[in-house]
Each structure stands twice: as C-alpha cells, then as structure tokens.
Amino acid sequence: MKKVAVVGFGFMGMTHTMNIIKNPELDLVAIVDIETDEIEKKLTSKSGNFSTGSIESDTLKKIRKYQTLDECLEKEELDAIHICVHTNMHYIMAKKALECSKHVFLEKPFTLNIKQAEELIALAKDQKRILMVAHVVRFMPPYMKLKQLIDSEEYGKLKFLSLSRFSGIPTWGQWKEKQKDFGSSGGALFDLVIHDIDFVNYLLGLPEEIKCNYLPGELSNHDYISALWLYKAKGIHVRIEGGNTFHTNFPFQAGYIATFENASLLYTTFKGEVIQIATENSLLEIAAGDAGDGFYNEIAYFASCINNNIEPIKCMPESSLQTVQLCYNHL
Template identity: 25%
Template sequence: MIFVIFKFSNEKYWLVFSEDIVAFINNFVKKIKIMQLVKTGLCAFGMSGKIFHAPFLKEHSGFFLSAIVERNKEESKEKYSDATIYRSVEEMLQNADIELVVVNTPVQTHFEYTKMALEAGKNVIVEKPFTVNVSEAEELVKLAEEKGLFLSVYQNRRFDRDYLQVQKIINEGKLGNIKEMEIRFDRFRTEASGKAHKENPDATGSGSLHDLGSHLIDQATQYFGLPEKLFADVFSMKGKDFANDYFEIILYYKNDVRVRLKSSVFTKEAHYAYAVHGDKGSFLQERSDDQENELAAGAIPEYGKDWVEPLQETDGILNFLNENKQTERILTSSESGNYMNYYQQIYEFIVFGYALPSPAGEIVRNMKIIDAAVESSKEGKVVYL
C-alpha cells in the first residue's frame, strides 16, 4: 500500500493506493520509456548473428535492427526485411543511422572493427573473447572512455541455466567454504571444422583457449575474482596443423582455493560440467542449457516470456551436511536461463542508467588470464597475475 496525505480547506485527507494500482503506474511509466528505440547494426550474419543476436534484437521492443553486414548474400532479408544490408562494416558505419554496433566477426577482426565503431561515435557490443590479447583490450577500453561511449563484451554463458544454478548453490552456503572447483566444456569434434579463424595455428587468437576458454575463465572470475597465479597446459590433440583444442588451467586463489578449467574435443562421454567442493559438501552440475540448440531449431525468444523449453529431469546432485551434521543428498533441477536478459540489461543501462552487463573493463582481467595461460603453457611455469 502507498498512503498519500493532502490538505483541502484546512482538512487532511488520506488517499490509499493498492499494490495493483502502484504496479499499473510503474508498468505504464516503463511502457512510455520503452518507446526509445535503440537503432542497432550487426557486423555479420553468420551463425552468431542468426542465433545469438538478430532474434533478440528483433523481439526486444526497445531495439531496432536497422543495419546488417552481409558481404555477398542477402539471407537476412527473409526475417529482417526492415534492416538495410551493407557490404562492409566500413560502409555500414559511414551510412547507417545507428547508435549501437554489434561486432560479431572473427576474433582476429574484433580490435579493428571495435576501434572503427568507437571512432565513429558508436556504442559497441563485441563478442567474446573480446580481443586476441590484453594490450588490444586495454586500448579499446581506454578509447571508449575517452569517447564517452559504452563497450560491453557479449558473455552470454552468464545466462545459462547451469551456470546460474551453480551460482545459486554457492550463494546459499550449503557447501560451506569453497575449497575446490572444476569447470569443463568438452566436445567430441575430432575432424576439422573448416573454420580457419578458429583452427589455423598461425592465426593469433584461434583455438579453444580463446573460444571456449573465454567462457570458463569468465565464469571462474565471476565466482571467485582474479586469481593470484595460474599454471596451464595448452596444446592441439589433433596435431600441429591445428590450433589448440585442449587446455587445462589451474587457478590459484587465496585461502588455498583451487579452480581447474578444462576442455577437450576428444570427450565422447560427458563429464559433469561443474564440480564444486566445500568443507560442508559437494555439488555436481551438468551442462544442461539448450538455448543455442533451440534457437538454431527456430525458437523465437519472445521478450517478456519464458521461451525456453522446461527441463524434463534433474541435472544436478547436491550432497551436504545439514545443520544437524546429517548428510542430505538432493537431486536438483536448474531453472531456465535466458539470453534475452543480456539485451534487457543493455537496454536498462541505456534508458535507466542501470549497471552495464559484462563491461569491457571487467573483461580485461579475463584477457590477462588468457595471455598468462599461453605464457605458462609455453614456458612450463606458474605465472603470477
């Protein structure tokens, strides 16, 4: 309830607003503000553009996808007919009336295109792993600050159901003081994919460490922050003609906490993606988020609705000592994740000034870990951060 007092003819009167009326007023104000459309340009219309960006920009009522770069084709016309097609990022930046640019091109071009967009006065969302090294990342952060523009890195795995479930279990405190954690992202892909920017060993930034490692490193730093030091083993199981497709990184934290990050393309039988061990119990979590597959199959991520298919079975095991020092073993089910929440947070930052999701300055620490892992593996030593 909200109570309002006002005076009329020297008499005091009370007005009482119910919670329903207050909610109606709040929603009405939001609807007025949501008419501010953020004109957005997409730098590529490959897999990431089709799955991770264009559908959300179309369905969110606060964005207008007005420009798409397609160098040779016009595939976007079928679903995004309102967007103008440009043949290069340069052409789009010179001609399109946009205020936000999504840099979703191969990582080797992230620095060039992000810098180009910032210098053109555009806010930028750039896909992980941000850049190929920390020096490029720091230069872009500095440029964005000088220009008074925002720069966010698209860390969509923060909105996966499994990651969020682990975060929830840790925050509940049932595991006590965390002592050890392992995060894995395994695949069974023993053949070449044909994507040179990911598999060419001579291409800086190619390989699993920059690709999948950027997710695992981001999650570790979200859980525990920047480690004191690390040791890494990074190499190619498929051979010297391929970029790294295997890595194992040990992160050393204060209070003797250890976090292990691991990925392999020769894993036919899946491991638990997350294993968390504390002084009161353990939690095992499967990698169960299926948003990418649902989007690839044509799911529409409707704004304001739970568009993700509900989980049909349990995907985690919680084993801990309760307050009576008795063992409880619980099979858990994670709640749905939603990549739309990333774009909702971007919109709330633009319109309401709320916190920017995964700001580039924060992701610089992830790049420091990637660079340190490369050095550690090459030199066979522990690297301090």
C-alpha cells in the same frame, strides 16, 4: 527503442540477431555481412556447436543488409552495434564503431592483443559510450545459480570447483579457413575455454597460482587445456578443463562440479535444466534454468545499460581485459 546493427552473420551473429529481435528495447535495423546474398541461406546451414534458436526468413527480409560496416554507418542512424566477426577483426570493427560514437557489444574474446583492448577501453571512455564484451556464461541461469550459492554460503564455504567445456573442432562458417591461418583465432583457449576462465575470475577473482598443461590441435598450439587454479588464502582449488581436439560431430558438453562444506553440486548440459545436490543424507535436484537463456539475458542487460546510460557493472570491459590476460597466463 535503440536502433542497432549486427556485424557478422555467422553462428554468433545469428544468435545475437534472434535475441535482439525478441527484445522490446531494441530495434534491429541492419545486418552487415560480406555475403549479403547468403544471409537467408545461412539459416538452414550448420552453424555452431549447439542450437541457440531459429529466425524466420520473412523477418530477415525486413532488415536492411550491408556488405561493409562503413556503408552501414553512413546510411543508418544507429545507437549501438553488435560485433560478431572473427577475433582478428574485433579491434578494427570496435574502434570504427566507437569512433562514430556508437555503443559496442563485442563478442568474446575482447581482442588477442592487450594494448588494443586497452585502447578500446580508453576510446569508449573518451566517447562516453558503453563497451561490453559478451561473456555469456555470466548470464546463464545454471551458472548464475552457482554464483548465488557461493555468495550466500547456503551450503557453507566453497572448497573445490571443477568446470569443463568440450566441443568438436568447428568447421562451420569461416572456421575451416582458420585452420589454414593457424593461431589467428586464439584456438580453443581463447575461443572456448575462455568461458570458464572468465567465469571463475568473475566468481572468485585472481588466483595466487595457475598450473596448466595444454596440447595442440588444428587451430592453435593450445586447443586442449587442463588447469588448476590455487586460491591459497581462501582454501579453494579450481580445475578448468576443455578444448576442441575432437572430431567435428563430437557433442558439445559443458558443466561444473562444486564442493561446499555441506554439499556437492553437479551440473551438466547432458542432464538439462537441473542441478543435482548431494549431501551426506540425500541426493536431490533443483531447477537450473536453460543455459541458452544467457544469450537473451546478456543482450537484455546491455540494452538496459545503453537505455539508462549506466556502466555494465556485471561485465565491465576492464574485467574482460583481465580475462584475456588470464588466458595468456596459461601459456
């Protein structure tokens, strides 16, 4: 088993923690959070825009806690570190971990600074350590099914794809403070809509043209995004829409519509674990799986990579860097 630590115990830190605990290849030995005394209390506080599971408080009591990554690195023999802090700390934390020869699983977005991301990629190569960014949608069963249908052309060639992702403005954890530090998080473009930007890049590669409109919100100048990606050579149009310019308790919603030559598909989190498939003669439903399983799947994939010392081909850091650049291409 590989010994790992989670840095940052907010919504994503808790999500990583519970899925590491479930994984037989990983041993969670430490949690790093500036509020070590509050870690167990966070289990009952609002965290995130949807539920990703739960952790027993007795389980947490057995895991050592540190206020700083430096102290954790000094006292623990670690193989890998999961970094789940706010975006503006990604570079600092990832660099420190890589310099100490630890594998790094870094929450998205990679960094907001292109040169910093390039530096981390080079550092990981120099240290011969695996660096992977957590683009969870690549590992969510309903989206994996869409990729399989596109690749197999079971319903013919893809002609049109529309993806959406909406959430109320985040106020849990330190997000309220981020409203006072306008723009530092990257806003909805880099924190929320990036999921679909990354997934389309993963599916189809770079478009020939991007047309985009965006609106400001509480966190940045681009908290609502409506974009059209044109793949002229492939004859595919892609629409991406999303944001968090809504009241706090607005229900989270994500999904896609895909039109192929011979069928149209609909998936939405409101409908649950099914994909609806419409043809000229029928409307049927197929099992989609639970999108929430993506969190376990991506961590299991990272664990397999570090255990077998192989590159994370499904989610290379160079691809994650390209996704950050694509986000900037919407501005």
